[in-house]
Amino acid sequence: MRRTTIALALLLALTGCGTGDSSPGSDASSSAAHTDDPDTSGSAEPGTTEPTGGTLEDPAVAEPTENLLDWRNTGALPRTRYVKGPAWEALGSEDDSTVDLARDGDALSIAAGSGRTISEVLMTEDWAVVVRQDKAETDPSEVDVVDLATGKQSALAGPAPASGGSWALVGGDLYYPTYGDGRAYCLATSALADSNGEDAWCAPKGHGFSGLTASDRGIGIMTFDDAKPVSCRTVNLFVNGAPEPIDGPAECLGWDVAAAADGAVWSEVPKPRRQEEAHFHASAYGAYFDLGPGLTGSLVPCGDSQFFVRDPQGPDEPARLMRWTPGHTLEVAYESASVGNAFLLEPTCGGGVLTISSFGEKGDEQVWASVT
Amino acid sequence: MPALPRFLAHQIAGGDRSRPLWRHPVTIAAAALTLTLGVVPFLPDGDDDQGSIAPSGETTPTSGAGIGRGRVTRAMQAEIDRVVAEGAGAERAQGRTALARASVRCATFDGQRYCLGFGWTNQTPEALAARLTERPAFGRERTGDLDADGLIARTSERSATARAEAERAELTLAAQSVGKVWMLRHEIQGVELPADFAARHPEVAVSDTDARGGFGKKYPRKFAILKKSRILAQNQTWWCGPATMQSIAWSSSKRRKNQAFWARRLGTTSDGTAITDMVRVVNDKTIYAGADRAGPYITLDISDFTFKEWYRLMMRHVHDYRSPVVLHPVLLKQYYPYLDDDASGHFQVGRGFDQNPKGNPQIGYFEPWDQSRFDPSEPSIGRVQWRNAYRSYRANLDHFQHNLGV
Numbered sequence: 192m193r194r195t196t197i198a199l200a201l202l203l204a205l206t207g208c209g210t211g212d213s214s215p216g217s218d219a220s221s222s223a224a225h226t227d228d229p230d231t232s233g234s235a236e237p238g239t240t241e242p243t244g245g246t247l248e249d250p251a252v253a254e255p256t257e258n259l260l261d262w263r264n265t266g267a268l269p270r271t272r273y274v275k276g277p278a279w280e281a282l283g284s285e286d287d288s289t290v291d292l293a294r295d296g297d298a299l300s301i302a303a304g305s306g307r308t309i310s311e312v313l314m315t316e317d318w319a320v321v322v323r324q325d326k327a328e329t330d331p332s333e334v335d336v337v338d339l340a341t342g343k344q345s346a347l348a349g350p351a352p353a354s355g356g357s358w359a360l361v362g363g364d365l366y367y368p369t370y371g372d373g374r375a376y377c378l379a380t381s382a383l384a385d386s387n388g389e390d391a392w393c394a395p396k397g398h399g400f401s402g403l404t405a406s407d408r409g410i411g412i413m414t415f416d417d418a419k420p421v422s423c424r425t426v427n428l429f430v431n432g433a434p435e436p437i438d439g440p441a442e443c444l445g446w447d448v449a450a451a452a453d454g455a456v457w458s459e460v461p462k463p464r465r466q467e468e469a470h471f472h473a474s475a476y477g478a479y480f481d482l483g484p485g486l487t488g489s490l491v492p493c494g495d496s497q498f499f500v501r502d503p504q505g506p507d508e509p510a511r512l513m514r515w516t517p518g519h520t521l522e523v524a525y526e527s528a529s530v531g532n533a534f535l536l537e538p539t540c541g542g543g544v545l546t547i548s549s550f551g552e553k554g555d556e557q558v559w560a561s562v563t
Numbered sequence: 564m565p566a567l568p569r570f571l572a573h574q575i576a577g578g579d580r581s582r583p584l585w586r587h588p589v590t591i592a593a594a595a596l597t598l599t600l601g602v603v604p605f606l607p608d609g610d611d612d613q614g615s616i617a618p619s620g621e622t623t624p625t626s627g628a629g630i631g632r633g634r635v636t637r638a639m640q641a642e643i644d645r646v647v648a649e650g651a652g653a654e655r656a657q658g659r660t661a662l663a664r665a666s667v668r669c670a671t672f673d674g675q676r677y678c679l680g681f682g683w684t685n686q687t688p689e690a691l692a693a694r695l696t697e698r699p700a701f702g703r704e705r706t707g708d709l710d711a712d713g714l715i716a717r718t719s720e721r722s723a724t725a726r727a728e729a730e731r732a733e734l735t736l737a738a739q740s741v742g743k744v745w746m747l748r749h750e751i752q753g754v755e756l757p758a759d760f761a762a763r764h765p766e767v768a769v770s771d772t773d774a775r776g777g778f779g780k781k782y783p784r785k786f787a788i789l790k791k792s793r794i795l796a797q798n799q800t801w802w803c804g805p806a807t808m809q810s811i812a813w814s815s816s817k818r819r820k821n822q823a824f825w826a827r828r829l830g831t832t833s834d835g836t837a838i839t840d841m842v843r844v845v846n847d848k849t850i851y852a853g854a855d856r857a858g859p860y861i862t863l864d865i866s867d868f869t870f871k872e873w874y875r876l877m878m879r880h881v882h883d884y885r886s887p888v889v890l891h892p893v894l895l896k897q898y899y900p901y902l903d904d905d906a907s908g909h910f911q912v913g914r915g916f917d918q919n920p921k922g923n924p925q926i927g928y929f930e931p932w933d934q935s936r937f938d939p940s941e942p943s944i945g946r947v948q949w950r951n952a953y954r955s956y957r958a959n960l961d962h963f964q965h966n967l968g969v
Contacts (some may be wrong), residue, residue, distance in 0.1 A: 231867070263770075270897060328904075355904055356940035357782050368940060376940075401903070401940045403595045414943035423933070438754075447657040458824030467954075502951055503923050532870050532953040533925060536897045548897070550957055552870060 208278060240386075244478025244519070246440055249452035252522035253473070255479045260524045260545070260560035269548040269555040274315040276541035277341050277561075281321075282307055290321055297342055302418075303336050313360035316337075318383050320360055322367075328354045336365075336383055349381035349388020357412075361406035366391075366403055368409060376400070378412070392433050402436070402447060406492035410452030420462045422526045428455060439474055447490035451475070452517035456497045460487055471499055475519045482521055484515065486535070492539035494562030498524060500538070504529040512538065512547055524560075531554040589661035599730065627697035628884050629768030632739040636797025637736040639672050639899050646670045646679070646876060647730050654719050654726065663711075664688075666718040670734055673742045673763065679730055680839060682862025682966050683744045694963045695786030704895055705835065706932050707803035708908035711963055712840050733839055736846065740859040747863065747969070751872050766854075782878045787915030787927045788885055789814045794912065794946045796824055796933035799852050806931035807910040808844055809888050815849035838862050841910060842968045843888050857886035857969065864968040866965035868897040870956045874924055877952070881969050887966025888913030890928060892958030899958070903934055903941040908962050917949060926952040 235444035267279075269274045280281035287309045291300045303309050306552040308333065310324035313514070319337040328464040329332045332346035332354055347365070353376070356368030363383045371377040371393045378400065381388030390418030394400050394414065402413035408459045410429040416424040426445030427434030437448065437455045446469055447458035462464060471482035471490070482499075489500035501511045512525035529551020536548040547557040599715040618917025635643075646668050653665035669678040669688045677683050679690050695711045709717070718726065742764035748754040761769055793813045797806035805825040813819045825831075827842045828848070839844045842860045852859050857880060865873055880888050892898065894906035927949045936941040957966060 195749055270895075296844075324904075353940070357903075399940060399942070413578065413942070417935075417943070419943050420945055422944075425943055464947045465942045465949050467948075467950050486582075488899060506923075534951060534954055534957075537900060550897075 223535075229451060236287050244473075244480045245474060247479050250472065250479035250481040253482050253515075255483075255511075255521040255523050257515070257526075258522040258524065260562065261528065262525060262558040262560045265546060265557045265559055266370060267557055269550065269557040272309070272312060273546055273557060273559075274312050274314045274319075274539050274541045275544045275546050275559040276319075276339070277316055277544060278422070279314065279319065279541075281312045281314060281319060281541075282310060292312060292319055292337060294339075297341060298339070299344065301337075301344075302331070307333065310355065311358045313358060313365070315360055315362060316542035318360065318363055318365075320358075320365055320383075322352070325354050330354065334367075345386070347381055347388070348383075348386035350377075350379040350390055352379070357401045357403040359403040361405035361407065361410075363367070364405070366405055368400075373499075378403075392429075401487065404490065404492050405447040405449075406450060408452065411455070411492075412447035413446060413448060418562055424460075428456045437474070439472060439479060446487050447471070447485075447494045447499065449490050449496050451492075451515055452495070452519065454480070456490060456499075456515050458485060458487060458499070471513075472520070473497075473515050480483065480519070480521075482513065483516060486537075489535075489536045491536045491540050491545075493538065493542040493545045496562060498538050498540075499543065500535045503527075503531050505531055510535045510549065510551065525549075525558070528556075581857055585820040606722075607837040607903055611737065619944065624801055627853075627855040628743065628746070630743045630857050631766040633766045635735060635738045639741075641732060642672060643671045643734040643738060646734060647727050650726060652732060654721065654723060656719070660692075660696050660714065662703050662715045662719055663692040666695060667692045667746050668713055668730075669690055670737070672738045672741040673745070674757070675741050675748075676736065679733060680837065681964055682839065682842075682864055683737070684864035684966075686864060686946060697963065705800075705801050705907045706909045707797065707805075707831075707835045708800040708891065708910055709835040709837040713832075716834065719835070733843070734803045736843060736859070737861070740841070740861045743858050743861055744863070746947065747861075747876070747879075749876050752868070782882055782916075782918065784920065785915070785917040786878075788881055789912070789914040789929070791947045793819075794929035794931065795822070796936060796946060797931040798936070801835050802826060802831065803931050804831050804841055804908045807889065807912050807929075808841060810912050810929050810931070811845060811851070811889075812848055814887070815851060823868060824939045835907075836910070836965035838889065838891055838910075838964065838966060838968055845889065845968065852885040860889070860968050863965050863969055864964075864966045865959060870953055873959070874926075874952055876969060877926055878918075881916055885929070890955065890959065891964065891967045892955060892960040893924060895958065895961070898954050898961070901941075901944055904959060906932070908964070913967075915949070916952070925949050926954045927954055928955070 201331055206364055223229045249319050265273050274281040281290050281292050283290045283316045289300055289302050290309050290312055290557050303323045307323040307327050308326055313320040313321035317339050318348050319339055321335040323333045331338045331351040336345050336347055350369040353368040353370055359366045364379045365378055369377050369379040375393040376399050377390045377393035380391045385556055397417045397527050398414055400412050400414045404411040412427050412434050414434055415424045423443035424445050425436050426440050426448035428450050440457050441459055444459040444461055445457055446460050449456050456473045458469035458471045460469050466485050469485050469487040471485045473480040474480055486500040491498050495517045499513050501513050503510050507530050509526040509530050514522040516526040533551030538545050538547045543563040544559055544561050584675050649668050655664045656665040667688050668677055678691050697806055746767055749756050753880050780915045797803050802822055805822040808825040809822050828844050829836045839862050842862045845860045851857050890911040892909055895911040896902045912929035917925040919925050929944055930948050934941050
């Protein structure tokens with residue numbers, strides 16, 4: 192495996208269906224454009240310095256510092272599907288039959304419809320995407336796209352989605368699973384502003400993918416084979432339209448992955464009988480960092496950072512939300528009020544606004560905070 | 564897009580296409596018969612749960628519950644007759660609320676309340692019926708326990724004779740088990756035993772709970788039972804009950820019967836399996852219901868259990884009784900982050916604990932649900948798992964029945 196740079200030629204390739212510069216969702220593409228030259232990986236982001244990480248064999252341990260975000264209660268029940276964006280918020284019903292989108296002075300409601308359930312709600316600054324999955328999981332998912340500038344609602348343009356699977360939205364670009372020729376399991380992309388889309392990449396025979404993450408920095412994806420009882424899993428970033436394994440993760444053990452400033456964040460699940468216990472790592476400029484334990488499947492890029500959840504590490508410890516920053520530092524962004532017996536859910540991100548649900552013996556809460 | 568292989572060996576690519584066949588009622592029986600033989604999964608060595616714990620349930624219990632089946636007294640029999648008689652005409656009840664009330668009828672045996680379909684509880688029948696009338700989760704994937712709709716439908720679909728027979732059997736088993744209920748409430752929740760308890764329940768060996776130091780300090784840090792190879796993935800989406808039962812019975816008899824066998828004995832339908840049927844079959848078909856193990860299994864409402872009490876129950880059952888727990892969580896992504904989709908109520912085999920003093924308390928369990936068999940977008944994971952026990956406790960509490968089999 193060769194090192195994957197974070198030069199996001201992937202977005203150029205994946206968005207051959209492209210997002211126009213004038214589109215509301217052009218931020219992603221324009222952000223990506225500044226990194227489309229792989230050789231730019233030698234310069235730090237403005238305001239950052241070259242990291243002092245370790246080697247792959249002896250990574251530098253990133254000691255977290257506390258830098259809690261300004262969290263506010265959502266007013267919703269902690270188990271409710273809720274996505275907060277800079278202006279809009281999406282609130283799902285408890286039975287996943289409807290989702291209400293609202294901002295000051297505007298509101299609209301989307302119903303799952305007969306035989307369907309709301310399975311995904313994605314949001315950026317400019318777009319909301321509501322996925323309505325067939326209850327029997329046989330027919331393709333149906334998708335409502337909402338232009339948040341106008342409130343105009345439309346159907347998805349692009350290949351028919353598969354039922355379920357992993358979805359990601361960045362700027363105005365939607366990534367989702369579909370079926371290609373011969374029922375190959377494929378990743379599709381749709382440029383929402385341009386109302387076009389196409390299959391971008393198909394998993395080879397006997398392989399699949401999940402764990403999509405998307406940010407201005409790139410698209411992350413876990414690919415896996417059909418080995419039993421445990422799949423061999425590889426974590427990748429998209430480069431030139433295809434997933435390319437990142438350099439660092441132990442073979443077959445990867446799970447989470449997201450592009451990060453000057454590198455990537457990923458997790459490994461070293462013990463197959465402890466599926467929920469992952470160990471997180473980061474890379475930057477070829478240097479490596481040990482980010483410590485975290486919850487498998489909880490990595491989410493949001494704003495300029497990547498976040499993951501950590502269970503209490505002792506009877507007097509809270510559950511924590513960890514943040515890997517563009518300055519290559521590890522921070523604690525949230526701590527639960529409960530200690531010991533507590534846990535957080537995978538965060539959701541809507542256009543740089545993070546929402547998290549916290550469960551524990553001292554009570555549950557659902558809170559949001561702006562990352563940027 | 565480049566040319567792609569026409570056929571993919573794995574359901575990753577064909578999963579959505581094949582799913583209708585899996586779920587089509589006409590094909591269920593044939594598929595069930597042909598798919599139950601699987602390969603016992605062997606996980607790679609190297610996990611830290613090997614070698615540091617008692618190897619399996621093959622070993623002799625240290626104590627066991629010391630609880631046998633009690634005698635059904637005249638008063639108990641009269642109570643059984645009363646509750647069964649109250650159900651006359653239940654199949655003719657109209658409307659969800661009426662059907663729910665007709666379904667949830669309760670008996671009081673020796674001061675403890677048992678409600679049909681829910682088990683031993685401190686809740687009122689009205690509160691339990693309300694759990695049935697709440698709108699069921701819409702569109703969640705069904706992994707196989709009997710949901711509120713299924714419980715209500717069972718009441719209305721059974722003939723009067725069949726319903727009375729099933730209810731009489733369920734209540735009789737409950738009456739025989741009331742001594743265990745008292746003991747568990749005494750040992751786990753600190754409820755004082757009646758002064759004449761020993762005389763009224765000679766089938767129960769009263770233990771000295773103080774000797775256990777509150778059920779935490781004197782247990783080993785980590786302990787597990789059941790051989791790790793004795794679990795297979797459920798081979799129908801709604802067969803978590805048969806797969807869980809297969810695993811428990813396999814450990815009990817050392818012989819494996821297929822899931823179709825257990826589906827028949829559990830009365831499993833495409834609506835799923837009732838926890839009271841899980842408890843019934845564990846009692847009928849395994850060694851774990853013996854006095855030297857857990858004694859008669861009961862369906863126990865844990866909605867008034869704190870996490871600490873719930874965890875004590877796991878330790879008591881696994882370590883002292885050397886017997887598995889029928890876990891009964893709701894399978895939501897928020898509690899099981901490895902899932903791809905939210906799913907329904909579910910059964911798992913509870914078989915270990917790790918007090919993990921430097922972290923959070925953990926439980927060990929067998930997970931029969933292998934979503935990679937039914938969903939094309941998730942990798943295979945192991946059937947043997949350890950996890951944050953508080954997540955499992957909350958998943959148990961979030962199930963509309965709030966109960967488990969112990």
